[in-house]
Amino acid sequence: MAAREFFGLLAMCAVCTIYIVCAGCTHPWLIDTPPQILTPYYPNPVFVQARDPVILWENLVDVVDNYFEIASESPVRDLGGVATEGGLETRPKIGATLLEPWHRDSADRYSRLEATLQTIRRRAEIRVSPRDGGYWISVQVFKELEDLAMPSGAAASSATFRNDSSLNRVESPIGEAETHAGWIPLGRDTALEQRIVEEIGGRFGVVVPTASAGPTPSQAGQ
Template identity: 45%
Template sequence: MIKRIAHYASCVSLALLLMGCGQLAHRLTTNVPETFIPNPLELPPAPDAFVWSQVVDAMDDYFRIAREQPVQNSDGIVLDGRLETTYQVGASLMEPWKKDSTPGFERLQSTLQSIRRRAIVTVRPQGAGYVIEVVVQKDLEDTDRNQYATESASNKRHDGTLIREQNRIDDTPQTLGWIPLGRDASLEQVILRDIFGRITQPDRN
C-alpha cells in the first residue's frame, strides 16, 4: 500500500514537472504580441525637414508616391504635411519582397482576390512635436464574371443563339469598378511603427 502511494505521488510530481517545463518552453518560444500604436500618433520634437524625409523614405518602401506637400514647423511657419501614393495591386504570397501586404490574412486575400491599396499620410505640427496619421484604403476589384468562367454574359442568349463579337480581342473578365473594403489597419500599424522607429532611432537606418 505504501509503495503504491509512493508510486502515485512520484507520477503526480513528474506530471506537474513536465507541465511546468511545457509552460516555460511555451513562454520562451511564443512571441510577445506587439503593442498597438495609436493612429494618429504623436511624434517627438525634431527638425521638420528630418521628419518629412523619414516619412517619405519609409513610404517609398511600401508604395509609389504620387504627390507630397512637406510639413513645415520652423521660422514661424506652420504647415501640415500631406503625402499621397498611387494605387498598388496587393502583393501576393509569390511576392514576399513586396511590403504593401502584411503577412497572414491580408497577403492571402491579395493572392486569391484582386486587391489594391493606396495610402494617405498627414503630418500636423503640434508645438515642437508632430502628430502623424496614416490611412491605408483597400479596394476589391469588381468584374463582370469570374476569371475562369467558360462563357460570358455578353455572348449568351436564352434562345440558344451565340453572338460573337468581332472587335473583342480576348475573353478576359472586364473590370466594372472597385468596391471599397475600408482601411487596412494592419498595414497602418506597420507603417506607423516604421516611421516612429526612424525618427526616434535614426541610427538604426
C-alpha cells in the same frame, strides 16, 4: 476549362494549402489570435518630436516609399517660425501575394492569402499636423476589392451575362481615367497602418504608451 488552366489552378490550391498548414503549425496565432494582441500597439496618429521639418519629411517619405509609390506630396514647411501642415498620397497598389514576399504592402499572412485568391489593392494617405512641440502623423490605408462585370477566366462569352444598367456616355474621351472605377471599398487596413506607424515611430524613438496615455485621434485634430 482548358487542361492548362485546370492544372494551374490545382497547383495554386496545393501551394496555398501547404502554406496554411505549415504556418498554422508553427504559428497557431495565425488562426486563433489577432496579431495586434501579441504586438505593441502604436497609436494612430502617432506623435513624434523633430526639430527639422526637412529631416522629418525625408524620413516619412523614405518609410512610405517602402510600401507604395507616392503620387503627390505637400511637405511640411517652416515659414517664419511657423510650421505648416503637410500630407502625401500614394498610388493604388495591387496587394502582394504568397509568391511575392519581397513586397511589404500585405502586412500579415491572411492578407497575402487573400491577395492570392482575389485581386486586392491598397492606397495610403498620410497627414502631418505640427502641434504640442512636435508633429502628429496620421496614417490611413484604404483597401479595395476588384469588381468585375464577369469572371475573368470564364469560358462563356460576355453576351451570356445580362447588363441592364443605363447607357454610360463619355463626354470627354481625353483625360485620365477614374482611379476608383471598378473597385469595391473594403474599409481601412489597420494591420498595415500599424506596421507603417511603427516604422515611422522607430525612426524618432517613439516609445509605445500605455492605453491611458496620449490623446485620441479626434483630439489630435484628425
